[in-house]
Amino acid sequence: QVQLQESGPGLVKPSQTLSLTCTVSGGSVTAAPYYWSWIRQSPGKGLECMGAISWRGSIFYSPSLKSRTSISRDTSKNQVNLQLSSVTPEGTAVNYCAATKNLITGATTLNLYDYCRQGTQVTVSS
Numbered sequence: 001q002v003q004l005q006e007s008g009p010g011l012v013k014p015s016q017t018l019s020l021t022c023t024v025s026g027g028s029v030t031a032a033p034y035y036w037s038w039i040r041q042s043p044g045k046g047l048e049c050m051g052a053i054s055w056r057g058s059i060f061y062s063p064s065l066k067s068r069t070s071i072s073r074d075t076s077k078n079q080v081n082l083q084l085s086s087v088t089p090e091g092t093a094v095n096y097c098a099a100t101k102n103l104i105t106g107a108t109t110l111n112l113y114d115y116c117r118q119g120t121q122v123t124v125s126s
Helices: none
Strands: 003-007 018-025 035-041 047-054 059-061 069-074 079-084 093-100 120-124
Touching (some): 003 093, 018 035, 018 093, 018 120, 035 079, 047 069, 047 079
Antiparallel strands (some): 003 018, 018 079, 035 093, 047 059, 069 079, 093 120
């Protein structure tokens, strides 16, 4: 059974860069045909897919966040990483790492993903 564990700071100051790591166990980030996505949900808002990286290493970014987002992976550690620069208080959200066999960019429910955990809260505040 694939398990995902997000890690990172719970509090980030405005204008700083948010860095999150998703550690995968029970599976490999290079296993076909999975896409490993970063999704966030701000209070009172729907899900927002920030981007994803495929088992081949291809990367998709949300057009609205592309200029501030970087997704990478460390295959030796079986991890997927997210960096989001220039964060603002509106970026306060629960951030999820999720995996699915198809690239999903506009999901309205996390149930569409094959694997997902409870997410990690990130608050942007000074």
